[in-house]
Amino acid sequence: MGNLAQALQDQVLVADGAMGTLLYSQYGISHDFESLNLTHGGDILQIHQAYIAAGADVIQTNTYAANSIKLSRYGLENKLTAINEAAVSLAHTAKVASERPVYILGTIGGIAGSTDITDPDLLTPAAIDASVRQQVEVLLATKAIDGLLLETYFDLAELKRAIKVVQSLTDLPIVANVTMYEPGVLQGGTTLTQALSELAALGVAAAGANCHLGPYQMNEALEKTQLPLGTPLAVYPNAGLPNMEHGQLIYDGSAAYFRTYAETFRQKGAHLIGGCCGTTPEHIAGLFAGLKSRQPVQPEINVQVRQQQAENQAAVARTHPFLEAVKTKKVPLVELDPPKTLRTDRFLKSAQALAEAGIGAITLSDGSLATTRISNLALAAKLKLEYGITPLVHVTTRDHNLIGLQAEIMGLSMLGLDDVLVITGDPAKVGDLPGATSVYDVHSTELISYFKKYNEGISPTGRKLGKACSFSVGAALNPNVRNLDRIPKTIARKVDAGADYIITQPIFDPQIAVDLAKVVADNDIQVPIFVGVLPLLSYRNARFLHHEVPGIRLSEDTLTRMKAAEADGNEREVGLQIAEELVDVICEHFNGIHITTPMQHAEISGALAQYVKAKNTAKV
Template identity: 45%
Template sequence: MSLVTDLEQNKILIGDGAMGTLLYSYGSDFCYEELNLSQEEQIYNIHRAYLDAGADMIQTNTYAANYSKLERYGLQDQVKEINKAAVQIARNAARSKYVVGTIGGIRGIKPNSTPLDEIKRSFREQLYCLLMENVDGIQLETYYDLQELETVLEIARKETSLPIIAQVSLQEVGFMQDRTPISDALSRLENIGADVVGLNCRLGPYHMLMTLEEVPLPKRAFLSAFPNASLPSYTDGRFKYEGDADYFKECAHLFRQQGVRLLGGCCGTTPAHIHAFSSELKNLEPVTEKEVKQRKRKIVIQSASKSNYTPLCEEVKKKQSIIVELDPPRKLDTSRFMEGAKALKEAGIDALTLADNSLASPRVCNSALGSIVQSQLNLRSLVHITCRDRNLIGLQSHLMGLHTHGIHEILAVTGDPASVGDFPGASSVYDVTSFELIKLIKQFNQGLSLSGKELGEKTAFTVGAAFNPNIRSIDKAVERLEKKIAYGADYFISQPVFSEQKLIDTYEATKHIDKPIYIGIMPLTSSRNAEFLHHEVPGIKLSDTVRDRMGKHKDDPKQACKEGLLIAKSLLDTAMELFNGIYLITPFMRYELTVELAQYARANHPSLLARRSQNA
């Protein structure tokens, strides 16, 4: 008798519940899969508890027992030992009940977070270890990424004729995170060869049942559901699930009505939840027909209103464009900042760029100041967003806020690590890279969040990306630039350049790129300033000539500042012959310096495009 044969003979089978939840409640908080080696009796007792509660099938404690996940704990060389021990423990506990080898998804909410080749290697190794121990089937569970699940399912189906259970995790009712309808996803899994298809984890019975209402009975396979007990709470540093077993009793018959033939539990469920399912359904036959609910989905995604608005990336293609960075202040008095913004507006700049806590030091929120600048001065704000300070939740909330404030220009950057700033003990988040942040912003422009949820409106962000021409190999810098274009970058803003030759080299290396580049120019204020930038600020290098020129005036601050302006104007002369975009960086809130440079550029350099048309 096999698991599939039982399902074919009109039986409803009960699976087990959470392993990790019980281990966590017992005080374990390391690698649950390693406990197959060090705490065999504890794992055995949990299996027995679920079997005694009425489970017909138990899963091996191998959800994360693959190379990729065990590597986090330095256990990557024990894949075979951990999986072998897991099957043996489960087999000893199960006696005549079914034992399926569980393999969990590697990719989480971030698509493409792990390359498919790496996933395939890890999966094959774990699959072979489980098959060698003669499991009764394979359970693939908690897959957010349909591409990953389809990939590993194809491998498993080729390697074994044993029953395969393939389960996805909901992002929201009816959909996976890439907006694939669950009914379509399960149908695709059935066509690849899964014997049981269904849902597990992330959400509780309520949302799973709502989704299953829209899922027809499979043509060949069978439906499964392994809901969480509830949404978790977080109290005193511990996660806790509040869902009670009586609620699962009420839901058991609803799952049966939706055609589920394999019913178990995921996070937060205990033997009491499994007993609730078992006591209600043990002697009942599954339904063979169901009415599929066709939920009307009124999806209206409006485009953001941007009347008479031309993005910077389009303006700079038509005319010479100057943007200026003015850092938000470290203190709450914003009067000098606003004076600077007003003076720069009067100097004719096209946008004011505002860094996001540059050098990892807290400053007045750049989006708040950007909103004020736009509303009070009618000056376009270009707001920087770092990956450092916000997790995926905060980043998306921030983007929604920027859209609400009418800020459409964004520079996506990695951000200096927290260790270089005022609070070196603070955490650097880095949930995404700058590449992934660009892609996320572009997805907002499609009216979708990272998880695939509809935003109800399309944003209209134009995404700038950072470009550092100062590294030793300009070709490597251009490769990163090209990669950012592939992720959706609309234009680039460079680190400051302090050499005419470097400007020429940068132009030659990037002239094949069809995206505009704003080249960075920063006036130096003193010899100490020059040496600090050269030696201590990541991504900035000064030429020996510039450092020598500034060094000659190290004892004369006024003359040093004049020399810094002369150097910047000379760089401007070269830059404006080569690039249509100029990015002036204001040092130490000394906006009078960038005002003078902006005025110099406007007065001494007619439009580059006009000159080119005259020379054509």
């Protein structure tokens, strides 16, 4: 049969089934199966031999959880070497006794997200990678395995790191299997198509899926998947869904039913077909008998997947006018707070006046300072659908749990409200209902990534949404800090999550704009930044902002000028003048300005927006 990598390319191989299921049925334990390599080796050997007799060309060592992290649950980490060596020896004994060629895969299971590991330090990427390295080194030292099987990985990032660890130690072929939450999607909403593509790019010998899904749902997943060319597919479904009988998990999916999917998986392009939880030698014998040929089938272009990808790309490609405009000219955005009462006449007239002034969008806060206001989503829909005005909707993590947030995202998309600013939101206790509860199920960076998943047509849980959304997502930034050194990391984290642009808190010191521009240039930050400006109405207003509003600090010069203006009776004029001076400096370095309307005085925001726009026609 040659080496394993070549065999996987040339023919369809039958793999073995579950080890734990059989040990569970024999010994009634649901954990610590790997230690049985030392105490019940004869039983492990018989299981290997039964799978080979059933037709398995490939068997795996009983080492799924034989790593230092999982063995530590039972105080067995000091027996790691002995357990892994015994497992390989037992598989090798079964292989040698076989009358036909058999391949051995050294098995390593996913670790991240394990709920039975109580020490969080053991679940860091560095700790997990070190554990994988240690186990691989022991398996390789036996010189009796033909390849490595990395299986039951819910976390694609963890699997990719594990592959790199293995590849740093050996050239043996790797079979890499992810595990899906729902057919066709992984944890976090990554599609199986994308996951297999990324695994193929790492040069694994085979990539596929195992566990959690039975043959029906595994086949359903493959129908939604475009396989990468040149990388064999591995398929290891469960026997089906388990039942609970007398406190024990029982898989009763029949071997005859399992057999009916053998040829189906081959036709879908599978080169390696085995079983996971609940499968037995009878199930594998069914696979063996159900294959009409050992000739691999070239996967066809999946029209359904291609169509969905095209729709997603078209949705993402939809333009957002203010983001296009800010690339070449000065663009003012204006924030207008929703009313606190049901009287909306003034608000709507202000919005119309601002739109006529040619602003890029009206940004609608979501309960600023945790005060009760009309729903910004409702007002945004009214502005867009009835007045043709572009709204930019603030979405806070404060007011919605995970269910409500996702309902909000879908509602925004349904109404065509595609421009959002994700913020944490001021704590409820600072507002007009201090007894209200702040939710904070997710932080703002996570919520940004949620919006981007919806742009792929997938919810954060991995559910297919039927269509892709087309959100442009803004992130908030407070530049009013003593040291701007952390700003690049903050922006990078939000951009990595999917932020398309940044909107800052209002600044009142021109030097902050200069310093921020230097940080942006020095760190090659490419996303548009809309720097915040808030025209002051009075000295009293200035003192309130400086002393009582989180994230806002005024310069001493600004406070002094506003105090003098109070005495002179021209506070609004001086406040607008200060804002225009800030705009002058900001526009030397940035194209984006975000104007916060002071206490519903939209005429002041409109005047400042006109001042910004005039810079596009001013002579250089």
